[in-house]
Amino acid sequence: MFGHTKSPRFRAALAGTLSAGLVFGLAACGGDDSDSGSDADASASAIDCAPYTKFGDIKGKTVTIYTGIVTPEDTPHIESYKPFETCTGATIKYEGDKSFETQVLVRARAGNPPDLAIVPQPGLVKQLVSTGKAVAAPQEVSDNVDKFWDKAWKAYTTIDGKFYGAPLGASVKSLVWYSPSEFKDKGYTVPTTLDELKALSDKIVADGGKPWCAGIASGDATGWPVTDWVEDFVLRTSSPETYDKWVNHEIPFNAPEISTAFDAVGGYLKNDAYVNGGLGDVKSIATTTFQDAGLKILEGQCSLHRQASFYAANFEKGTKVAEDGDVFAFYLPGKDASTKPVLGAGEFVVAFADRPEVKAFQTYLSSDVWANTKAKLSSGWVTANKGLDQANLTNPIDKLAGGILLDPNATFRFDGSDMMPAAVGSDAFWKQSTAWITGQDTKTTVDNIEKAWPK
Amino acid sequence: MSTATPVTTPPLKAEKISTAGVAKKRLSSPWASIAAIVIAVLWTLPTFGLLVSSFRPEREIKTTGWWTFFSDPTTTFENYSKVFGEEGGVNLAAFFVNSLIICIPSVLIPMSIAALSAYAFAWIKFPGRNVLFLMIFALQIVPLQVTLIPLLKIFVSIDITGTFWTLWLSHATFALPLAIYLLHNFMREIPAGLIEAARVDGAGHVSIFFKVMLPLLTPALAAFGIFQFLWVWNDLLVALVFAGGGDEVAPITLQLANLSGTRGTAWHLLSAGAFVSIIVPVTVFLLLQRYFVRGLLAGSVKG
Structure with a gap:
């Protein structure tokens, strides 16, 4: 009964799958060839090799780097290491893995860490340091960071007086996506204060539209976009100083300042007149994935979507992301035009080995040379490295984000939920925010998060 | 061909209908x-x-x-051309070979060890046999997740990380308890007379195993082989933990997980990626499906 008689149909199916497998196998071989051929053009920008000579002869040595940055953002990373490889003769082995955040801890604990890890949260840096496997950054890196970064950045990875990792890339979260053509057609202007933002939202409502679209679903991280909203509004309705106290738990999570910020966010996200453009009512925010929510801007069903600079990658190929294009972003304004709080995030390079080649490569990554090399190669990437020449940022959204990051009047603050203890920052804050969106009141929400804070 | 259904077969005498018949x-x-x-x-x-x-x-x-x-x-066809690495990005095809290299030894190693030990447990009398068998049987209860970090520590200390050995050994280890149990039960069902006859003819354990047992074991081995192959091919957790070492040892599932991009912005490629990685399991299933059903019953029917 079960395949004793091999029917012609069975054979055809079998032949089909087998030949498809064969085709892929051949494609695999073909792919390898073309990969090795494209090395030449990347190292076009030659760099000054002098800073790396003092690490001795590291020719033929290998440095492994482990990150959560995968396709397609990994290609510019790998390309940007080429000048260093040409200089020193060392090889950089790049390993991208989406489960980086859990796996790097497993590997550190088991004694199998990579040489370098690109860690996206200060909280995780702390956890890695507590495994005892991370090593402090060399003096050269520390000097580079003093020279090229705002000193707030150095503090994020300084643990018990030791400095563990230089910042690498950064992203700006205080952005609102909009459609420049819609703004032009309807005579809207980009707001420069929070009041203007509110007025603009009301105007869109008066014109018969739903101004905002939002989505917070993100698998087991559902709720994180709300935390960004709240952080942005703590910075705006209170002050960066209050924000620092809040993140470090010097004021409780249910302090009046934080409730005020929640309510201010609620004025947008829990306002049936404002949301959820093209997607449904307030509750649809909780079930829409963060990747999909802003796409309604392209269809004209939604006018405003608050999301970080990386959201640019979400629009399908062929969408023009520019000030005169299909979609672009503006800076989520401060309380008034003179204050410019910026919420952002970034990555840090943490080392688990102090061999000369690892130190040399760390030094390269913390330099202005690397920042500029990387900026030339990639799109959708910025850094807070002050050595970055803005002219090297190629696409408009990077220019915008880079301009905001390097603006001397801007007050940068790192994403708070990434710095809070994991029980809050990647658990209670997310879950309670989701409950808050679906109807829970502000007081219960902040009280519950405060209760979850580890004593 | 008209109104009444013609009685083509005389009604069976209804006395004896077996359970299978019912x-x-x-x-x-x-x-x-x-x-x-x-x-x-x-x-x-x-x-x-x-x-x-x-x-x-x-x-x-x-x-x-x-x-x-x-x-x-x-x-x-854009999704398919993208998962095959046109214009950069992931090329799933390159990881097909890795997955095969991981799968085949991960099936053969536990299969051969389990067949030998199942034979010993079934037909060789030695002190402590039952206790030992019970312990192996009980090992099935241990969730493999608790062994991940200790096992990785061992691999680090014998310096085989970043090679295929970590995956082969760990998949083999995780498979052995069930494999031994399954094959043991299958071997116990073989009539003792058969083995005694072979012994009378002068066969030792080695020739009994190869000449009498193995031919009879084929369906059970095939069934186990299919299960193990599908398990290893579709495994992500073990690969994530042990395949640390870059693209050279990463199986296709790992790349499939990375396919959607750093922030999940390319999730539209997942459906195409899933269909590419499904090809091998489907082939294996089509080739060996008759063993599959027989294998489901292996070990469960005791005479």
Whole structure:
């Protein structure tokens, strides 16, 4: 009964799958060839090799780097290491893995860490340091960071007086996506204060539209976009100083300042007149994935979507992301035009080995040379490295984000939920925010998060 | 051919209907067939939706459900060309070979060890046999997750990380308890007379194993082989933990997980990626499906 008689149909199916497998196998071989051929053009920008000579002869040595940055953002990373490889003769082995955040801890604990890890949260840096496997950054890196970064950045990875990792890339979260053509057609202007933002939202409502679209679903991280909203509004309705106290738990999570910020966010996200453009009512925010929510801007069903600079990658190929294009972003304004709080995030390079080649490569990554090399190669990437020449940022959204990051009047603050203890920052804050969106009141929400804070 | 149904076969004498006969009759009734069809359709529907999705353009996938395909059919092969690494990105094809290199030894190693030890447990009398067998049987209870870090520590200390050995050894280790149990039960069912006859003819354990047992064991071995192959091919957790070392040892599942991009912005490629990685399991299933069903019963029927 079960395949004793091999029917012609069975054979055809079998032949089909087998030949498809064969085709892929051949494609695999073909792919390898073309990969090795494209090395030449990347190292076009030659760099000054002098800073790396003092690490001795590291020719033929290998440095492994482990990150959560995968396709397609990994290609510019790998390309940007080429000048260093040409200089020193060392090889950089790049390993991208989406489960980086859990796996790097497993590997550190088991004694199998990579040489370098690109860690996206200060909280995780702390956890890695507590495994005892991370090593402090060399003096050269520390000097580079003093020279090229705002000193707030150095503090994020300084643990018990030791400095563990230089910042690498950064992203700006205080952005609102909009459609420049819609703004032009309807005579809207980009707001420069929070009041203007509110007025603009009301105007869109008066014109018969739903101004905002939002989505917070993100698998087991559902709720994180709300935390960004709240952080942005703590910075705006209170002050960066209050924000620092809040993140470090010097004021409780249910302090009046934080409730005020929640309510201010609620004025947008829990306002049936404002949301959820093209997607449904307030509750649809909780079930829409963060990747999909802003796409309604392209269809004209939604006018405003608050999301970080990386959201640019979400629009399908062929969408023009520019000030005169299909979609672009503006800076989520401060309380008034003179204050410019910026919420952002970034990555840090943490080392688990102090061999000369690892130190040399760390030094390269913390330099202005690397920042500029990387900026030339990639799109959708910025850094807070002050050595970055803005002219090297190629696409408009990077220019915008880079301009905001390097603006001397801007007050940068790192994403708070990434710095809070994991029980809050990647658990209670997310879950309670989701409950808050679906109807829970502000007081219960902040009280519950405060209760979850580890004593 | 007219009104009354002609009685072509005389009604069977109804005295002796075996249990199998009753089961057969009930299972082939139209109602059972309808139920089977309904279940089959329900279970295939998500996969079918995935297949349809894999041929839709990015914008459509991201904004509408796959069923809208029928009212507005637009197809594209772009998703497939993207998972094969056109214009950079991931090339799943390159990881096919890795997955095969991981799978084949991960099936053969536990299979050979389990066959030998199952023979020992079934037909060689030695002190402590029952206790030892019970311990191996009990090992099935241990969830493999608790062993991940200790095992990785061992691999680090013997310096084989970043090679295929970590995956082969760990998959083999995780498979052995069930494999030994399954094959042991199968071997116990073989009549003792057969082995005694071989012994009378002057065969030792080695020739009994190779000349008497192995030919009889084929269906059980094949069944275990299929299970193990599918398990290893579809495994992500073990690969994530032990395959640390870059693209040289990463299986296709790892790349599939990375396919959607750093922030999940390219999730529209997942349906195409899933269908690419499904090819090998489907082939294996088609080739060996008759063993599959027989294997499901292996070890469960005791004489």
